[in-house]
Amino acid sequence: MDERIREHAETLVDWSARIESGDDVVLSVAEDAHDLAVAVAAVLGDRGANVVTTYASEEISRAYLRAHDGDFETPAHELALYENADSVLFLGGGRNTFAAADVDGQTRQDAARASQPIKEARMDTDWVSTVHPTRSLAQQAGMSYEAYQEFAYEAILRDWESLAGEMSQLKSLLDDGSEVRLVSAETDLTMSIEGRSAVNSAASVAYDSHNLPSGEVFTAPYDAEGEVVFDVPMTISGTRVRDVRLRFEAGRVVDFSADTGAETIADLLDTDEGARRLGELGIGMNRGIDRVTDNILFDEKMGDTVHLALGRAYDACLPEGKNGNDSAVHVDLITDVSEDSRLEIDGDVVQRNGRFRWEDGFEA
Amino acid sequence: MDERIREHAETLVDWSARIESGDDVVLSVAEDAHDLAVAVAAVLGDRGANVVTTYASEEISRAYLRAHDGDFETPAHELALYENADSVLFLGGGRNTFAAADVDGQTRQDAARASQPIKEARMDTDWVSTVHPTRSLAQQAGMSYEAYQEFAYEAILRDWESLAGEMSQLKSLLDDGSEVRLVSAETDLTMSIEGRSAVNSAASVAYDSHNLPSGEVFTAPYDAEGEVVFDVPMTISGTRVRDVRLRFEAGRVVDFSADTGAETIADLLDTDEGARRLGELGIGMNRGIDRVTDNILFDEKMGDTVHLALGRAYDACLPEGKNGNDSAVHVDLITDVSEDSRLEIDGDVVQRNGRFRWEDGFEA
Known part of the structure; x- marks a missing residue:
C-alpha cells in the first residue's frame, strides 16, 4: 500500500476524528475511495473501534x-444508525463529479428535507469529511492523476499541530476584534464581527473542525458594507462562475455582477433572505494548497486567499444561545489576496499581500 | 444497462424480498456488485422503499x-440499524474469493460471536442473498466472464412461480413421509423425517426462502443410518474437497474418508457434537443450474443433485417450539443423482436418475 494512504488514514482517525477504543464509527465510502477505506479500517481495528461501512x-x-415518485420519508433504520454512532468518517472520491447531474432540483430538495433529521444526527457526532484522490477529482482539477495525488497529500499530510499553533494567533485577533476590512485592487469591504468567535479550523474535531484537509480560520460577520470581487473561478451548482462582484449595504447584497455564471448567482441570491447576507468570513492558511482544483474542500483553505460565504452561519462562531444568519444555502466565494491587498482588524493590518504580521517579509 | 441486470433487480425486490412502499431496506453491496446495486436502487426508488446502502x-x-487485538464488541449503531430494518438485500460479488484468506480462524470466530446479535437481527428481517456475476466468481467457476454471466442469469431469471408449483409436489411428499432413502452406486442412506416440514425454497421470503437463485426443497432429518458418497467437488474453508464418504450409525457419523481434503472434513466433524449429525436434506430442482461452479449458492440448487448438511438445522423445518440439530456449523455436501440412483419416501420411488415421478421419462 502507498505509504501516503496509510498516513492519511492515521491522520483522519487519530488527529481529525480522535477515535478511541469502543467508539461506534460509521465509515462512508465513495465509489473510488476503496483503498483509503481499507487503510482506515486497519487503523480503526488497531484502535479497537467498531465500524459499520x-x-x-x-x-x-x-x-x-x-x-422515486411521491413523498420522501425519514427512514427509521438510517436515523437509528446515526443516533447510535459516535463518529462518521466521510471518504469522498467518486468516479464522476457530475454523476447525479440529471436529478432535478425539486427532487433533490424534497429528499434533502426528508433526511434533515439524519443530517442533524450525523452533525451531532464527531464527523470528518475527507477525500481519497481519484481520477475523477484529478479531471475536475485539470490535472494528471499522479500530479493530483501529490497535490492532495501535500494538502492533507501537514504538521497540523504546528499549523494549529499559527492559526491560533489569527483566531485571537479575530476574537478580540470588532471590525474587519478587506482591501485590494477592486475590493473594499468592511464587516462587523464584534462578539463573534473565530474557529481555528485545524482539521480536528478537537478544534470544531470537520474537514481534512482544513487550514483556515473563519468567523461569522453580521454586517457588511462595500464591494468585493471574487477572482478565483469556481463551480456552483454545476455551473462555472468567474469574477463575481457583490455590493453590500447594511449587510445585504444590493447589487451584483459576474463575468461568467451571473444567472447562477442570481438564483443563489434569490433562494431566501439569508442568501443575500454573509454567513462566513474565512481566511485560507493551508500553504500545502498552492493551486485551485475546483473542489471547495481544498480551494477555500488555500494559502493567500480569503473567502466569504453567502447564507447560513456556523453555530460555532456565535455566542451561546444566539442565532446567526439563517438560510437554506451556504455558498463560498473566494478571492486571491496574494498581491495588492491587505486585511485589517480594527484598523491594524494583520495580512498584506498574503503575508501575516507574524511572518517574515510582512510589511506593516 | 444490460437488461438482465434490470430483470435481476426486479426479481430480487418484487419476487424475492416482496418489498413494499415505506419499507426500510438495507442494501448490502459487495466490491464489484455496483451495477446491480444501481439497478436495485432504481427499483427500490420506484416502489417507494427507503434505503441505506x-x-x-x-x-x-x-x-x-x-x-484488531483484544475483545470484540457488539456495536450499538449496527444493531440499531438492523433492528429497525424491514429487509436486507445482500448483493454478493467481490473481487477475490480469497480476499480474507489470511485472517486466522480464532479472530474470525471471536468476531462472529460478538456479532451474533446483529446476525440474529438481520435474520429477523425479510433478508435475501443474491450475487452479481463478477469476474472473480467466473474465475472461481473456471469460466470466462461472458459465459459465467449467461450461466448466472439462467439460474436467477427463472419462472419462479411455475417452479414453486412443481416444488410444492415434492414438499407435500416430504411433509407426509416419515423415512427417506437415497440409493446410488456406492450410497445407501436412510433418514428419518417424521414430523418435519419441508421448505419449498422458491427464492422468495413468501416461501421461507432467502436465496436468489434458489430452487430446492429441503427438510431436517433427525436420524440417519448407512453410507453416502458426495461426488460433487467443493471448496470448504478454502480447501478443495473431493469424494467425501460418510458412514452414519444412529444419526451420527462414525467413519469417514475423502479422496482430497480429508483433514478439512476431520476438523469439521470435530467442531462440536452437532457437526457429526445431519441438519439438512436438500433436493436441487433448479435446472437452470447445469454445472458446478464452486459456489454453494448455485451448486446446492443444481437439478439432479441431492445435498446433505452436517450441523445446524433450519427452524423452518421444525415443529413449533421444537429444537433441531444444533451446531456452530452448517456445511453442505453434494451428490450427483443423475444416474444409477433413486430417492424413496416410505418405500415409494419419487425420483430415479434425476427424473421425478411427475415428469416425463420417469420409470417407477
Whole structure:
C-alpha cells in the first residue's frame, strides 16, 4: 500500500476524528475511495473501534432519486444508525463529479428535507469529511492523476499541530476584534464581527473542525458594507462562475455582477433572505494548497486567499444561545489576496499581500 | 444497462424480498456488485422503499480483523440499524474469493460471536442473498466472464412461480413421509423425517426462502443410518474437497474418508457434537443450474443433485417450539443423482436418475 494512504488514514482517525477504543464509527465510502477505506479500517481495528461501512455512491443515489415518485420519508433504520454512532468518517472520491447531474432540483430538495433529521444526527457526532484522490477529482482539477495525488497529500499530510499553533494567533485577533476590512485592487469591504468567535479550523474535531484537509480560520460577520470581487473561478451548482462582484449595504447584497455564471448567482441570491447576507468570513492558511482544483474542500483553505460565504452561519462562531444568519444555502466565494491587498482588524493590518504580521517579509 | 441486470433487480425486490412502499431496506453491496446495486436502487426508488446502502468488502473486513487485538464488541449503531430494518438485500460479488484468506480462524470466530446479535437481527428481517456475476466468481467457476454471466442469469431469471408449483409436489411428499432413502452406486442412506416440514425454497421470503437463485426443497432429518458418497467437488474453508464418504450409525457419523481434503472434513466433524449429525436434506430442482461452479449458492440448487448438511438445522423445518440439530456449523455436501440412483419416501420411488415421478421419462 502507498505509504501516503496509510498516513492519511492515521491522520483522519487519530488527529481529525480522535477515535478511541469502543467508539461506534460509521465509515462512508465513495465509489473510488476503496483503498483509503481499507487503510482506515486497519487503523480503526488497531484502535479497537467498531465500524459499520456504508457505500456513498452518487450513481446509486441518482438511480434511486430519479425512480422515486411521491413523498420522501425519514427512514427509521438510517436515523437509528446515526443516533447510535459516535463518529462518521466521510471518504469522498467518486468516479464522476457530475454523476447525479440529471436529478432535478425539486427532487433533490424534497429528499434533502426528508433526511434533515439524519443530517442533524450525523452533525451531532464527531464527523470528518475527507477525500481519497481519484481520477475523477484529478479531471475536475485539470490535472494528471499522479500530479493530483501529490497535490492532495501535500494538502492533507501537514504538521497540523504546528499549523494549529499559527492559526491560533489569527483566531485571537479575530476574537478580540470588532471590525474587519478587506482591501485590494477592486475590493473594499468592511464587516462587523464584534462578539463573534473565530474557529481555528485545524482539521480536528478537537478544534470544531470537520474537514481534512482544513487550514483556515473563519468567523461569522453580521454586517457588511462595500464591494468585493471574487477572482478565483469556481463551480456552483454545476455551473462555472468567474469574477463575481457583490455590493453590500447594511449587510445585504444590493447589487451584483459576474463575468461568467451571473444567472447562477442570481438564483443563489434569490433562494431566501439569508442568501443575500454573509454567513462566513474565512481566511485560507493551508500553504500545502498552492493551486485551485475546483473542489471547495481544498480551494477555500488555500494559502493567500480569503473567502466569504453567502447564507447560513456556523453555530460555532456565535455566542451561546444566539442565532446567526439563517438560510437554506451556504455558498463560498473566494478571492486571491496574494498581491495588492491587505486585511485589517480594527484598523491594524494583520495580512498584506498574503503575508501575516507574524511572518517574515510582512510589511506593516 | 444490460437488461438482465434490470430483470435481476426486479426479481430480487418484487419476487424475492416482496418489498413494499415505506419499507426500510438495507442494501448490502459487495466490491464489484455496483451495477446491480444501481439497478436495485432504481427499483427500490420506484416502489417507494427507503434505503441505506452498506459496503460489504472482504478487503476492508480483512484489514479490520487483522489489525484488531483484544475483545470484540457488539456495536450499538449496527444493531440499531438492523433492528429497525424491514429487509436486507445482500448483493454478493467481490473481487477475490480469497480476499480474507489470511485472517486466522480464532479472530474470525471471536468476531462472529460478538456479532451474533446483529446476525440474529438481520435474520429477523425479510433478508435475501443474491450475487452479481463478477469476474472473480467466473474465475472461481473456471469460466470466462461472458459465459459465467449467461450461466448466472439462467439460474436467477427463472419462472419462479411455475417452479414453486412443481416444488410444492415434492414438499407435500416430504411433509407426509416419515423415512427417506437415497440409493446410488456406492450410497445407501436412510433418514428419518417424521414430523418435519419441508421448505419449498422458491427464492422468495413468501416461501421461507432467502436465496436468489434458489430452487430446492429441503427438510431436517433427525436420524440417519448407512453410507453416502458426495461426488460433487467443493471448496470448504478454502480447501478443495473431493469424494467425501460418510458412514452414519444412529444419526451420527462414525467413519469417514475423502479422496482430497480429508483433514478439512476431520476438523469439521470435530467442531462440536452437532457437526457429526445431519441438519439438512436438500433436493436441487433448479435446472437452470447445469454445472458446478464452486459456489454453494448455485451448486446446492443444481437439478439432479441431492445435498446433505452436517450441523445446524433450519427452524423452518421444525415443529413449533421444537429444537433441531444444533451446531456452530452448517456445511453442505453434494451428490450427483443423475444416474444409477433413486430417492424413496416410505418405500415409494419419487425420483430415479434425476427424473421425478411427475415428469416425463420417469420409470417407477
